[in-house]
Amino acid sequence: MRSLTGLFFLFFALSSTLHAQDYVIENDGLNDSIKKVLTIIPFQNNYYRSEIDRSLASNEKIDFNQLRDRMRNELDRQLFVALQEEFDIISFLKDDTEEDRELLNYVFYSTANQYTQIESGEAVDRRLLKNGQITDTLSQEGQSYMKTIIHHPPLLTTLQESRPSDLFLFIGELDILLPKTIDEDANNRNIIVHYTLFDNEKNTLDSGIITQILPSKKCKYIVDISEKGFAPLALKLHDRIVQVQ
Secondary structure, eight states: OHHHHHHHHHHHHHHHHHHHHHHHHHHHHHHTTOOEEEEEEOOOGGGEEESSHHHHHHHHTOOHHHHHHHHHHHHHHHHHHHHTTTEEEEETTTSOOHHHHHHHHHHHHHEEEEEEEOOTTOEEOSSOEETTEEOSSOOOTTOEEEEEEEOSTTHHHHHHHHSOOSEEEEEEEEEEEOOOSTTSOTTEEEEEEEEEEEETTSOEEEEEEEEEEEEGGGOSSHHHIIIIIIHHHHHHHHHHHHHHO
């Protein structure tokens, strides 16, 4: 009987050791797949263009500045949601601390946006901007979008010191525009996000625009624009970033 009891405890000890070893191995596997860190830089005040703000502000009972700020926050939130499974996300708007605001002002001081022609291999989705106007053609070289330019070289180094990241996603401009041609449905609205993606070595990995067409009946309130417009845009941008990172 004592012999059987001893064998039982020996078997139990060996089983526990094997399970512990399995757990360590699984942990090692997880450690190999640590997420990259991505920082989202929202668009600046001057780079918000909307042709539906009068009716939207009336429905929401807020002024233009409040409307623009809510749009910026909703776009940031949808990007956070779409990207968080793939990356660890740093958002300047999520907590909105004084330190975040000061650093974001420094980012805005250090960057500028300029219309840039699309080059071979640059990603632009669906409808495009040409000379500041929406077109009804698919992406072609020579068309333009708003690209973020870093004119103060120490910017990314400073950001790395404060918010260490692998990738920096700059939202250059947000547009919500009415149809511009007779070929477009007059009841649709064109939501356009201009973006530039840098790595932490100051290389531009990708830039272009992502667009979403939204029926006018879904543009009466900010929550609808966020859920029906910004959310699918964020998913499209997620796919682009995953491809190039």
